[in-house]
Amino acid sequence: MFSLLGxxxxxxxxxxxxxxxxHVGDLIPLIQANTRQATAHSFVVNNxxxxxxxxxxxxxxxxxxxKIHILPWHPCSYDCAQSLSRGNAxxxxxxxxxxxLAQRLQRALRGVVLYFDNGHCASFEGAMDGRNRLQYxxxxxxxTLRDYYFLKNLRAGNELRIEDNVVRIRKDGQALGSRVCTTxxxxxxxx
Numbered sequence: 001m002f003s004l005l006g007x008x009x010x011x012x013x014x015x016x017x018x019x020x021x022x023h024v025g026d027l028i029p030l031i032q033a034n035t036r037q038a039t040a041h042s043f044v045v046n047n048x049x050x051x052x053x054x055x056x057x058x059x060x061x062x063x064x065x066x067k068i069h070i071l072p073w074h075p076c077s078y079d080c081a082q083s084l085s086r087g088n089a090x091x092x093x094x095x096x097x098x099x100x101l102a103q104r105l106q107r108a109l110r111g112v113v114l115y116f117d118n119g120h121c122a123s124f125e126g127a128m129d130g131r132n133r134l135q136y137x138x139x140x141x142x143x144t145l146r147d148y149y150f151l152k153n154l155r156a157g158n159e160l161r162i163e164d165n166v167v168r169i170r171k172d173g174q175a176l177g178s179r180v181c182t183t184x185x186x187x188x189x190x191x
Contacts, residue, residue: 010076165183
């Protein structure tokens with residue numbers, strides 16, 4: 001059925017493996033682990049704000065998340081050639097029929113995403129400085145974050161650092177706060 005919808009076989013295979021397992025959590029860490037390139041990924045494969053079939057644990061994220069994505073499937077990796085090719089074609093089609101929508105999608109999906117706690121995420125304008133460090137100008141949005149102090153610190157800060165399972169927030173070199181998170185990742189979709 002998935003192939004009739006144009007989903008790449010490699011992506012379907014990973015998705016079915018994930019959904020047919022006893023895995024509790026989210027597909028994103030598995031996708032990131034499958035990703036070979038350490039460089040910035042294209043915004044067309046950003047699936048952080050698409051929880052359909054992705055979040056298996058009752059983390060609460062699925063109830064609050066905004067559905068924003070280009071691909072109607074989850075890529076097997078953020079450098080999957082078929083997902084990138086089809087994602088770019090889909091985005092070009094959206095641009096051709098609804099240029100304003102395409103601009104809004106690109107603005108929402110392009111950037112760096114802090115992913116944590118099985119499905120929660122926050123989006124930032126900024127640049128990665130290594131694999132676990134982000135220098136940022138602004139936090140754009142976080143539809144799932146309900147921790148007031150963590151959110152307040154993220155909005156006030158301009159640097160994130162992940163050390164083990166701790167997200168550390170700083171502003172101009174000064175520590176603002178930290179939070180222990182499950183599987184924190186910085187996902188760079190700035191390309």
